[in-house]
Amino acid sequence: MIRLAARLANLDRRVVYLVLVAVLSAPFFVLYSLPIYPETYVRHFYDTIEQIANDPVQREKVILVIHNWGPGTSGENAPQFDVIMRHLLRRRLKFVFLCTLVDPVYHDTAMVAFEQAKAREIELARKRGQPIPTWVYGEDYLDFGYINAQVFAPFARQIVLAPRALYRRDFVYGRDLTDDASFPLLSRLRSIRDVSAVLTISAGDESRDIAGLVKSEYPHLLIGPATPGIVATDLYPYVKSGQLFGLLNSARGASEYRSLLDPDEPSTRPLENALSAGKTLLLALVLIGNVAYLISRPAQRAATSGPTRVPAQRQALPPLPRWLMYGLFGLFVGAFSGAAAWDAWRFAADQRLPRLRPARPDDDPNRTYARYERVGRAELRAQIEAQAEIAGIPPEMRDVAALTDRAFKELIEARVGEFFIAFCTLGVFAFLLGDNRFYRFTEAIIMGGALAYSLIAFQRLVIEDWGGTIYAGFTDPQQRGQLWWLLLAFPGALWFFTYSRRYRWLNQLIVAVFLGAALGPEFQKQIGLVIPQVLDSIQPLWPWSPLPGGVVDPWARFEHLVFVLVLGLSLIYFVFFFRPKSRVGSGVLSAGRLVMMIGFGASFGNTVNTRLSWLAPRIAFLIEDWFGKLAGG
Amino acid sequence: MRARMIWLAVVLGASYFIISFAVGEDTAVGQSLGLASIRNVLNRAMSIVLTMALAIGVINLFQAHGATILRRRRGWGFSLVLFVTFFSVLGFMVWEYRLERAERRLAERTQAARAAYEAALCSADPHERQQALAALTPADRALLHEYYTYHQTYHFRPRTFYLQYFINPLAQTVMALLGFYITYAAYRAFRLRSLEATVMMLSAAVMILGSDPVGGWLSAAFNRLLGADPTADWWVNLPAWADFDNRVMMSGMQRGLAIGIAVATIAAGLRILLGLEKGIIQVRPSGEQT
Numbered sequence: 001m002i003r004l005a006a007r008l009a010n011l012d013r014r015v016v017y018l019v020l021v022a023v024l025s026a027p028f029f030v031l032y033s034l035p036i037y038p039e040t041y042v043r044h045f046y047d048t049i050e051q052i053a054n055d056p057v058q059r060e061k062v063i064l065v066i067h068n069w070g071p072g073t074s075g076e077n078a079p080q081f082d083v084i085m086r087h088l089l090r091r092r093l094k095f096v097f098l099c100t101l102v103d104p105v106y107h108d109t110a111m112v113a114f115e116q117a118k119a120r121e122i123e124l125a126r127k128r129g130q131p132i133p134t135w136v137y138g139e140d141y142l143d144f145g146y147i148n149a150q151v152f153a154p155f156a157r158q159i160v161l162a163p164r165a166l167y168r169r170d171f172v173y174g175r176d177l178t179d180d181a182s183f184p185l186l187s188r189l190r191s192i193r194d195v196s197a198v199l200t201i202s203a204g205d206e207s208r209d210i211a212g213l214v215k216s217e218y219p220h221l222l223i224g225p226a227t228p229g230i231v232a233t234d235l236y237p238y239v240k241s242g243q244l245f246g247l248l249n250s251a252r253g254a255s256e257y258r259s260l261l262d263p264d265e266p267s268t269r270p271l272e273n274a275l276s277a278g279k280t281l282l283l284a285l286v287l288i289g290n291v292a293y294l295i296s297r298p299a300q301r302a303a304t305s306g307p308t309r310v311p312a313q314r315q316a317l318p319p320l321p322r323w324l325m326y327g328l329f330g331l332f333v334g335a336f337s338g339a340a341a342w343d344a345w346r347f348a349a350d351q352r353l354p355r356l357r358p359a360r361p362d363d364d365p366n367r368t369y370a371r372y373e374r375v376g377r378a379e380l381r382a383q384i385e386a387q388a389e390i391a392g393i394p395p396e397m398r399d400v401a402a403l404t405d406r407a408f409k410e411l412i413e414a415r416v417g418e419f420f421i422a423f424c425t426l427g428v429f430a431f432l433l434g435d436n437r438f439y440r441f442t443e444a445i446i447m448g449g450a451l452a453y454s455l456i457a458f459q460r461l462v463i464e465d466w467g468g469t470i471y472a473g474f475t476d477p478q479q480r481g482q483l484w485w486l487l488l489a490f491p492g493a494l495w496f497f498t499y500s501r502r503y504r505w506l507n508q509l510i511v512a513v514f515l516g517a518a519l520g521p522e523f524q525k526q527i528g529l530v531i532p533q534v535l536d537s538i539q540p541l542w543p544w545s546p547l548p549g550g551v552v553d554p555w556a557r558f559e560h561l562v563f564v565l566v567l568g569l570s571l572i573y574f575v576f577f578f579r580p581k582s583r584v585g586s587g588v589l590s591a592g593r594l595v596m597m598i599g600f601g602a603s604f605g606n607t608v609n610t611r612l613s614w615l616a617p618r619i620a621f622l623i624e625d626w627f628g629k630l631a632g633g
Numbered sequence: 634m635r636a637r638m639i640w641l642a643v644v645l646g647a648s649y650f651i652i653s654f655a656v657g658e659d660t661a662v663g664q665s666l667g668l669a670s671i672r673n674v675l676n677r678a679m680s681i682v683l684t685m686a687l688a689i690g691v692i693n694l695f696q697a698h699g700a701t702i703l704r705r706r707r708g709w710g711f712s713l714v715l716f717v718t719f720f721s722v723l724g725f726m727v728w729e730y731r732l733e734r735a736e737r738r739l740a741e742r743t744q745a746a747r748a749a750y751e752a753a754l755c756s757a758d759p760h761e762r763q764q765a766l767a768a769l770t771p772a773d774r775a776l777l778h779e780y781y782t783y784h785q786t787y788h789f790r791p792r793t794f795y796l797q798y799f800i801n802p803l804a805q806t807v808m809a810l811l812g813f814y815i816t817y818a819a820y821r822a823f824r825l826r827s828l829e830a831t832v833m834m835l836s837a838a839v840m841i842l843g844s845d846p847v848g849g850w851l852s853a854a855f856n857r858l859l860g861a862d863p864t865a866d867w868w869v870n871l872p873a874w875a876d877f878d879n880r881v882m883m884s885g886m887q888r889g890l891a892i893g894i895a896v897a898t899i900a901a902g903l904r905i906l907l908g909l910e911k912g913i914i915q916v917r918p919s920g921e922q923t
Contacts, residue, residue: 013817020816024725034846037872039642040880071804102684105804108796138793154650157658158676165673166680173737219657236879237888249879252844268846276847278812283838285820293824377799394754409787424799428806432813446803448696448718453800454687456726461684488678492685499692505635509642510682515913516646517679519902524654526895533888547673559877563885570889594832599835599886602878605840608815615812 005295008288016285017432023281024616027273028623031368034268034276040509041239045246046087046260052196053091054224061196062189063088063095064160068152068202070106075614078113079254080226081201085117087261089135093196094185097171098163099146100155100206104456105173107146110201112518124262126387127359137172138183145171148461149246151514153521156209160221161192168465197245199223205231208529211243213521216528226253229606229613240563241536248287251275251613270487271620278612320433329438332426338417339417339630352376352409354629372629380407400408416631425618566595640908646905649675661739694719725791743780746773836878843875 006050038046052058063087069077088095097114099107118135125133135141144167149155158166164177164186175182180190188194191212198221200207207225216219225235226248238244248257254521259266268276312531319329347353352374363369367412425444466485473483494510541561544556573592580586649671658668698712727910750773754766769777789798825831842848848871867873 011820016817016820017813020813023641034850036846037849039844039876071801072808074801074805075809102687105796105800108793109801112793112797119840147676148683149676150683154679155676158672162669162673166676168677173740207642217661233883234887234891236884237891238882240880240888249844255846257815274834276845278816279841279845282816282819283841285816286823286834286838288824289820289823393781394750395776397845399782399785402782402785406785406787413789413794417794420798420800424803425806428803431810438710440708441714442803444714445718445799446807447694448715449722449795449800450804451690452719452722452726453795454690455723457684458687466681485678488681491682495686495689496692498689505639508639510637512642512913513646514645514679514683515905516648518646518651519643519905520650521654521904522898523651526898530892530895533891534764536890557789559881563881563888566882572888574889574893575792593829595882596886597829597833598836598878599883600838601836601838602883604833604837605844605875606879608819608837608841609844611812611815614805615717615809618809621802 002296002299005292009292009296014433017599020278020281021619023277023330024274024619025623027270027277028620028628031270035270035272036255036259036266036272038260039249039253041236041247041249042256043246043260043311044239045226045245045248046257048197048222048224048245049084049087049093051093053093058196059091059093060188061094061095061194062185064098064198065165065321066098066159066198066200066202066206067110068099068101068106068200068204068206070101070103070109070203073614074109074113074615076203076228076251076254076610077203077226078109078617079248079251080248080257081110081113082117083121083254083257083261084199084226084248086116086200087257089118089121089133090261092135092140092531094188095141096163096185096189097141097143098159098167098506099144100149100152100159101146102148102150102461103450103454103458104146105450105453111143123358128359136168139185142183142185142603143171144177145169145460146457147455152204152206153209153213153525154517156206156213156521156525160195160198160210160214164189192218192221195221195308197224199224199226201226201227203231207236207244208238209521209525209620211238212528215243216524216531224248229608229610230603233603233606235319237533238529241532243532250609251616252609260631270624271616274620275609275612275616278616279608282608289460314326325433327435328433330358331429333439336423336426343415343419343630347415350374350376350627353408353415355411371624375411377404377408380404418626418629422622423620429618537564569595570599583609637908639913641912644906651906678712722795725795729790729792732790736783739780739783743776746776747780749773750777836882839874840878841872843878848872848875859912 052061052063065084065589067081069081075315097110099110103106125131137143144163147155147167148160155166168177169175170177170183177186180187189579198207198210200210200223202225205225205227207223209224210221215223222245223243224245224247225232227235227250229250229252232247232249232253235244235247239247248254251272255268255272353373353376354374357369357371357373381400384400384403384407424442424445427438430436431439431443466488469482469485472479473481473485491510491513494506497506498508539560541557541564543561544552545556545557546552547556567586569592572588573596580589649668652666653663653668653672656663656666656668658664658672663669694715696717699708701712702709703715705804708712746769749769750766753762753769756762756765823830823834823837825834842851852867852869852871856867859868901910
């Protein structure tokens with residue numbers, strides 16, 4: 001028993017990984033769904049957007065959507081972005097996209113997700129028998145593109161108060177944003193008074209910077225963040241104080257929002273079930289580890305001698321033998337090539353390709369249909385002919401043959417792409433077995449590609465924007481005044497002194513300027529953030545004293561009482577300059593430590609949400625999209 | 634002297650923001666100083682200068698991996714893969730850039746014809762509509778045909794393909810590895826060795842289960858077992874407990890931390906601006922990378 005417990009407390013990490021993959025995969029084979037319970041702050045977020053949509057004055061204003069997320073956090077940000085965009089599109093609210101991260105992958109990823117959100121709304125309208133909605137670029141929404149504001153705080157005021165002057169040209173057509181005539185939507189966005197809300201869907205806490213630097217001056221400004229769980233933990237106090245109007249925490253926040261947005265689909269999907277299963281497994285493993293630890297601890301404390309020998313804890317796990325690694329790799333290559341050949345052979349035989357099966361009006365609601373179906377040109381053509389409307393193409397201009405050909409080639413492209421994704425995903429997962437060549441190969445692809453991709457930003461911001469301004473200064477006499485932008489060459493050149501042994505300190509100068517620029521707004525930001533926090537904490541504690549709206553809610557007051565207790569104990573714990581000698585003083589410190597542990601526990605829970613939200617979609621892709629299509633749906 | 638210049642550079646970088654905070658952009662003094670216009674120019678300049686630093690990444694890549702290939706160091710093959718990918722993606726970008734430029738030109742060229750055509754289509758009166766459509770010139774019709782034919786034809790977009798089928802899934806999968814690590818780390822490290830660890834674990838368990846649909850399902854099952862009325866408030870309500878844990882317990886602790894961090898940030902910021910933080914303003918030895 002003790003030996004078994006000791007073994008259970010020291011399972012090989014690869015066994016744990018394997019079990020995790022199995023558990024995450026199970027919900028894609030065993031279909032079920034559970035009801036979703038939206039969190040309070042998710043409801044606040046949804047209700048605020050609804051209020052804006054229902055208010056005739058507010059709905060005419062523009063919403064600024066700051067989307068600073070990319071592939072790394074797309075497990076959480078992508079579903080958040082999807083539901084928020086679908087809500088804005090459905091309620092026909094006007095919005096503007098802004099990105100402040102220099103890597104173009106971030107911008108482009110969000111725009112691909114936006115197109116998918118539009119397609120989903122069109123599909124939903126078709127399914128519900130409603131007219132096909134269309135949205136016009138420049139009238140309903142605009143894409144301002146991206147700038148390089150990796151350190152967000154120095155840019156926060158400009159981004160919210162005067163984004164048109166900062167971004168200067170729209171991303172799609174490159175038209176002048178400072179000119180109202182460029183797009184009809186621009187005449188609605190002249191100052192902050194024309195902004196109904198700022199939504200930040202990001203991997204960082206930009207919403208906090210905006211709350212500290214802008215909201216303190218413009219209290220009417222509504223700020224709503226959607227962030228990964230690890231960032232959301234920091235933002236909860238700001239929602240309580242009213243500095244933020246709601247919060248979408250992690251992928252679960254997106255699921256909860258979806259349950260409010262699509263009340264006819266209020267339960268979970270296989271991906272969400274996989275996430276649940278992963279979290280449950282994590283807790284089960286912690287439980288197993290602790291039970292095993294408690295059983296084996298007495299024996300481990302007593303020496304290892306005696307009738308029951310407890311295996312010593314393994315310090316470092318041995319790497320897999322070389323033959324096994326090569327064997328596994330060979331198996332992978334064989335299986336992967338076989339799968340690709342099988343798929344290609346099937347395509348050559350019947351000229352049909354797998355695709356997501358769309359819902360049909362005559363579907364039986366009590367029957368579960370295969371996720372994918374195989375279609376050929378004939379089915380695609382019939383479908384296109386049956387469609388009353390196709391977004392962006394007037395019926396008179398429709399060329400069914402060309403549209404069929406496009407749809408078919410897009411299916412081929414997607415299927416080829418899925419094989420690439422599967423290869424890359426398995427290549428990165430190979431690292432779980434230890435460092436190996438397959439992983440390093442995929443790592444080299446990531447690094448080379450990412451760097452080349454980032455050069456788009458260089459071309460856009462330095463060559464087109466800066467170079468274009470200087471070129472205009474030289475060629476156009478009216479733009480001569482713009483020639484002073486040439487001076488930026490000096491601070492820009494300072495970066496490159498990092499390669500000079502003698503003048504490396506000059507590089508420190510430019511780093512110091514940006515350090516100062518990051519530091520400068522901190523004073524205003526911290527003061528702007530903390531004062532409302534303190535004011536929110538100083539509220540009546542008596543349960544029957546009315547809330548700011550005049551409502552008497554003893555439960556809300558009780559929550560506030562607990563909140564203030566936790567806050568006080570946390571603050572006392574951080575007062576380092578005295579050491580209490582009385583029993584009461586020590587007790588207070590112990591209580592402070594305990595409430596902080598409760599808080600840290602909750603933070604850990606949010607971190608688990610984040611990490612597993614990043615993993616589950618990759619497993620979902622392998623099982624549902626790649627293998628699912630291979631197996632015929 | 635050099636240290637003082639570095640310190641002055643820090644102060645220079647911070648000066649606009651401090652003046653703007655002290656004076657206020659919308660006050661009479663702020664408006665007479667043109668603080669809003671300065672902010673506008675400053676932010677654009679910062680964005681451009683920061684982007685110039687991207688070139689350092691390319692130079693470093695060429696230096697490090699180029700040397701690995703030239704000297705046939707261990708793993709040089711992977712450096713070669715890196716370069717092949719770099720130049721392939723660069724090629725993809727040029728390809729798609731040309732495609733997008735052609736599309737933009739087509740859109741601009743056909744804009745007037747499309748506007749007239751779409752206005753005609755919007756007309757509710759069929760007679761008026763027919764008249765408006767008949768008024769389109771053959772040149773307009775040719776432009777419209779060209780535009781819509783282009784948009785109904787398949788075009789391979791290499792940059793989008795690379796984004797959707799390479800870099801996105803790769804980056805996602807790298808981050809997904811953390812899901813494995815946190816599971817194993819929780820299993821190995823989360824031992825109930827003290828009261829504090831136990832409290833933390835319980836709070837984490839409530840949060841993990843309660844913030845998930847499985848928590849609602851478990852709560853319903855418990856309540857059924859305990860004979861609670863399903864229409865009334867539940868006795869065991871993990872979603873509500875998790876909500877409370879987030880909004881009250883964790884939020885209270887986070888606010889305490891935020892207040893402490895704010896005070897510390899202001900103090901540290903003042904020390905840097907006053908030149909008291911020697912670690913930041915000292916000149917690094919020539920061999921040390923910044």
